[in-house]
Amino acid sequence: xxxxxxTQLIDGKAxxxxxxxxxxxxxxxxxxxxxxxxxxAVILVGNDPASEVYVRNKTKxxxxxxxxxxxxxxxxxxxxxxxxxxxxxxxxxxDVHGILVQLPLPKHLDPDPIIQSILPxxxxxGLTAYNAGKLTLGHMDGFIPCTPLGCLMLxxxxxxxxxxxxxxxxxxxxxxxxxxxxxxxxxGCTVTIAHIDTRxxxxxxxxxDILIVATGCKELVxxxxxxxxxxxxxxxxxxVITSDKKVKLIGxxxxxxxxxxxxxxTPVPGGVGPVTIACLLYNTIQAAQKHVKx
Amino acid sequence: xxxxxxTQLIDGKAxxxxxxxxxxxxxxxxxxxxxxxxxxAVILVGNDPASEVYVRNKTKxxxxxxxxxxxxxxxxxxxxxxxxxxxxxxxxxxDVHGILVQLPLPKHLDPDPIIQSILPxxxxxGLTAYNAGKLTLGHMDGFIPCTPLGCLMLxxxxxxxxxxxxxxxxxxxxxxxxxxxxxxxxxGCTVTIAHIDTRxxxxxxxxxDILIVATGCKELVxxxxxxxxxxxxxxxxxxVITSDKKVKLIGxxxxxxxxxxxxxxTPVPGGVGPVTIACLLYNTIQAAQKHVKx
Numbered sequence: 140x141x142x143x144x145x146t147q148l149i150d151g152k153a154x155x156x157x158x159x160x161x162x163x164x165x166x167x168x169x170x171x172x173x174x175x176x177x178x179x180a181v182i183l184v185g186n187d188p189a190s191e192v193y194v195r196n197k198t199k200x201x202x203x204x205x206x207x208x209x210x211x212x213x214x215x216x217x218x219x220x221x222x223x224x225x226x227x228x229x230x231x232x233x234d235v236h237g238i239l240v241q242l243p244l245p246k247h248l249d250p251d252p253i254i255q256s257i258l259p260x261x262x263x264x265g266l267t268a269y270n271a272g273k274l275t276l277g278h279m280d281g282f283i284p285c286t287p288l289g290c291l292m293l294x295x296x297x298x299x300x301x302x303x304x305x306x307x308x309x310x311x312x313x314x315x316x317x318x319x320x321x322x323x324x325x326x327g328c329t330v331t332i333a334h335i336d337t338r339x340x341x342x343x344x345x346x347x348d349i350l351i352v353a354t355g356c357k358e359l360v361x362x363x364x365x366x367x368x369x370x371x372x373x374x375x376x377x378x379v380i381t382s383d384k385k386v387k388l389i390g391x392x393x394x395x396x397x398x399x400x401x402x403x404x405t406p407v408p409g410g411v412g413p414v415t416i417a418c419l420l421y422n423t424i425q426a427a428q429k430h431v432k433x
Numbered sequence: 434x435x436x437x438x439x440t441q442l443i444d445g446k447a448x449x450x451x452x453x454x455x456x457x458x459x460x461x462x463x464x465x466x467x468x469x470x471x472x473x474a475v476i477l478v479g480n481d482p483a484s485e486v487y488v489r490n491k492t493k494x495x496x497x498x499x500x501x502x503x504x505x506x507x508x509x510x511x512x513x514x515x516x517x518x519x520x521x522x523x524x525x526x527x528d529v530h531g532i533l534v535q536l537p538l539p540k541h542l543d544p545d546p547i548i549q550s551i552l553p554x555x556x557x558x559g560l561t562a563y564n565a566g567k568l569t570l571g572h573m574d575g576f577i578p579c580t581p582l583g584c585l586m587l588x589x590x591x592x593x594x595x596x597x598x599x600x601x602x603x604x605x606x607x608x609x610x611x612x613x614x615x616x617x618x619x620x621g622c623t624v625t626i627a628h629i630d631t632r633x634x635x636x637x638x639x640x641x642d643i644l645i646v647a648t649g650c651k652e653l654v655x656x657x658x659x660x661x662x663x664x665x666x667x668x669x670x671x672x673v674i675t676s677d678k679k680v681k682l683i684g685x686x687x688x689x690x691x692x693x694x695x696x697x698x699t700p701v702p703g704g705v706g707p708v709t710i711a712c713l714l715y716n717t718i719q720a721a722q723k724h725v726k727x
Contacts, residue, residue: 266570267566268562268564268566268567268569268570268575269563269566270562271565271569271570272561272565272569273562273566275562275566275569275615276565276607278545278562281562305633311618313569313570317570318569320614321569321611324605324611324626324628327628329625329630329632330626331624331625331626332614332618332623332624333623334618334623336596336597336621336623337623338623339599
């Protein structure tokens, strides 16, 4: 009776490649039309190894599409005022169209006033109150955080119609869960947001046509949690050491158990990750294009 | 087995009275300390009878707590530019601490650019992108739309602990459903937002510890939809004509059916309505107090 479902992998890498190629064309066109090269400034404070990998990867991709990249690597000892001053300088710099502060910041720094001091028109991470509010109000002309934007694009590609589907988002962060809820609401889904205080996450998951997991808890979601045929988007990236002492990336979903239950699923790695970076490039070219229009 | 539940009425009128008395004291204190009288400007365009009732009621309450009220009643023929110019003047007027544009506007006017042109520091309805974003990001120092703020206050009074409860909000508007979801998320609830495209609203309602209904559909929610002992907040205000040709207000919940099922419920009228106006006064005194601090 319970024939296992033929689970289809969602190829984030291929999707990101296509997006990136399109951004590359748009960059070339903008340069041809206006002489302007889009520029992305990335600020990294301290020496967190994972953040360094992310930042290096972002820089590499930025160059690949023909954009300028401005890397600001600040020492662990940077003060709040110094960081604030740097954001102010980048706000005023006409060569910088997007500003990204790599999170988390060292503990002695308060991220929020820093993030909120970024000009909304350069806030390619979509984290200022103005851009968050635009999204909440359903105005799609602000900047949308890259990870939920990427998840939405993948869902739009994979599902012919989102309207009316039941979506569960596990994780309620400002960077992912909350903007994801707004995007899916705007798309007509019935949206539930579960989090650390939720009492019946498993039961809620079993009712979800779309299951999006962004918790940072490795393999939290078991196969038995997944509704037959559901579309599963795994946003988690967790590093584990295998028995032969290699580093392996695993998601927030027990992938092997999900296969045969989910209709479609994003793998880790190769799912949401590459699309997130493609969305950052997408937001940056948008910022440069808007800058030209103003 | 199914002993009917002793349903308790949530007395919004009494709650609003207490809130209003507190605002009155704060207004007197502010005048004593600074000589400043908080002022609320209300803009009404056209002759919608329901809007006229609301606006009159707001003005009356504003005077009751010792605030100034500036009523701007514009003709149906007002242009977008004229309305925009008025908002600009009120933005600059030091006697005006709060600005409210009564919705809906006549059809030839586009409400959104008007709302977005209100200074965030005078946006006592919490509808600008900046204030909506503040709420989304969990920063509680912006202005929160009055109706969901009132619902939250009622819930906080009625339920000892919101954290971990399952809440269903039916209706996903910018004025009510969306900010309500943010408030309940911030309070630790597991939140589901249902709307016109939702396929299984009844089933979702049956799982909800907290059920908030803001649809404008009279008596949409039947008694059978309500989980035993749930707390029900009815935001609907629908006018019906009774058999003896009197106007009667009814809610979005079939009240008579809900009694015996819900643990607590707000009546219509006398539930959410008065608290909404009290929250408007609360936001306005906050605006005046912040203005003094700046």
